[in-house]
Amino acid sequence: MKAGRITWVLLMAVTVSGAAGYLAEYSTVSSNVNGRELPICSVETEDAKVALTFDVAWENGDLPEILDVLEEEGVKVSFFVTGEWAEQNPELLKKIRDLGHDLGNHSQDHKSMTQLTYEEKREEISEAHERVKEIAGVEMNLFRTPYGNYDDEVILTAEEQGYYTIEWNIDTMDWKDYGKKNILNTVMGNEELGNGAIIRAHAGTKYMAEALKPLIQRLKEAGYELVPVSKLIYRTDYHMDVRGRQIKDEKNN
Template sequence: MLKDFVHLIQCKIKRLREAEDFKTNLRNQVIKSALFLLGVVAFVKCVTTFVPQAVSVSSTINGRELPIYCVETDEKKVALSFDAAWGNEDTQRILEILAKHNIHVTFFATGGWVESYPDDVKAILDAGHDLGNHSENHKNMSQLSNDEKEQEIMKVHDKVKNLTGYEMFLFRPPYGDYDNDVIKTATKCGYYPIQWDVDSLDWKDYGVDSIISTVCTNKHLGNGSIILCHNGAKYTADALDTLITNIKGQGYEIVPVSELIYRDGYHMNAEGRQIKDK
């Protein structure tokens, strides 16, 4: 009988130990599960926090997305810009004239131009000028699918980044051709879409005097204007020195587009004028 009693006691002790082991294991499993869930929550929060945000670069006016044509400012500042889509014969001369006047401007380059003239691309950036995106193939952007629009922007973006390390953020659609989807796509890609309100018409090859007169007597020329020229137009380099002198003579400071526009806290009017929020 004593032997049976001892065996009974041993069995109860064993069951108690097994129960304690079960409780311990259960407690450990609960702790591990809780820590795992906390890790998942932290990871999701981290991923959500670091997703890149598209740049807010335009406003909808009467259902239409607008790029920046000009900027409202009390300062007598204008931006001079050059589209670079073909040829580089005058690029070095243009850079020398800009250096002579100690001014910086914005060059909008196509992917083909970047590929053909990498040394000029580097020279532009080394001289302190803006380098903007003018699409990969200089196509009418509004006629492309949204995927094609994005490819046109990002192909040249990647070329410039790989060549120089520079991240472009200004985009000018070829021919000034855009629709709502072009502006939205550029915005999605992190770009400020840029147009112009003063066209030099240098691409028409009317001559030096025509370029100077067209810009300097333009009814739209004023504080915050963005002036369009082309580095490859026939008479642009010949006109540039006098053009800059005349613009300065009217009291304007010439700056690159990046120094003229507002990066945030703005709205647009129906004319594409960028206005600082109050």
Template structure:
């Protein structure tokens, strides 16, 4: 090859490399997803592994969810209300709660509700190592499996606190990590009317919303029936999270909304 030919060849190669690099920079700058299965790229170029906050769907469906980490006085009342209105929901339970109230775990399962994992000890899991995260998830998992035979696959981080390590570890344990986009704030004990308003008159409420409640909150049982009727009056079908989310070929945008690819 002549020197001039070599220079021309190298120049062409450099141009091609430059185009590829520039394309990647533009994609990152626009926040475009280039990683599969829920990993997004922020406008700073950092990789974020996001949980599911809500679901993109044209169907008028929402999901009620209850975190069970303390208290149990009202679980039966909640189950009775749900049965009365023929509504199925998702209960996210800690290992400690499962250990204290095994019969209620069985009752929840028998009623056809989702059993979800809320970790073993309700720790701030973004501060844990990968192995510690796995232990927190699988201890609660195995408790439920021994009690009911059910292999849980929905996980909600305690305090809604997560990082890439936790979400990735949960996925390796065959879990979908679930957050929420509508918060009842029932644990703050603001009263029945406040809970109802936050759950039914909320700018974030829409198709595919996931609503957070707690089975141990003081006013939740009194508010629950009104919340259910209020959502149904707006035309929403209430489904458990397992019937709302997509499986397999999906992405999660920067807002935490799960979409089909």
């Protein structure tokens, strides 16, 4: 098993009785399990929090309604947008930002990342990053792969560019257009629903906007606080299990 990313943060030098002393903080971050790189699919936490996320790549006719519902319910979520979508919808992009939601990278034009060369992978991530930065002034650091397709090189390439790769452990299945009731049952009846769950939804599906308010209300009634991914994941001192569950390392005192 690889050691993972290792970060040395040198703090200021201090002088005590003429002797220079240096303090260093040692932290480890590993996304490697049994020789395989994994994305963050959920988070181990004692807090009753879940993250609701939306992939935004093509149709967005329901996005204003989704944003209205989120505002009414006082909920912040994470939107993973393609660079191409951002270019075509600058005002909606800025509105997502202004309402306080996460903006995450969903690649430039939604290609399957595992089918690309290393350089093409880098370009898909960096182009989307620059588009969103130019339009909304946001430096994104959360990445979701198109179609949920990833391999070691995809995750490491995103990491090289300062990104945490975020997938999910609960899919609303809204993209199947089976109806509002199906979305609610799929999430609320999912055995993976629990503290630290990451739920995937989409903008532009037939029933998600209609299902959103009752879904949020049911999650709240079940005792969960809905937070954006940026408020759920650990940034340092963690490792992953085989399910892509992020686990905080215990620090030795």
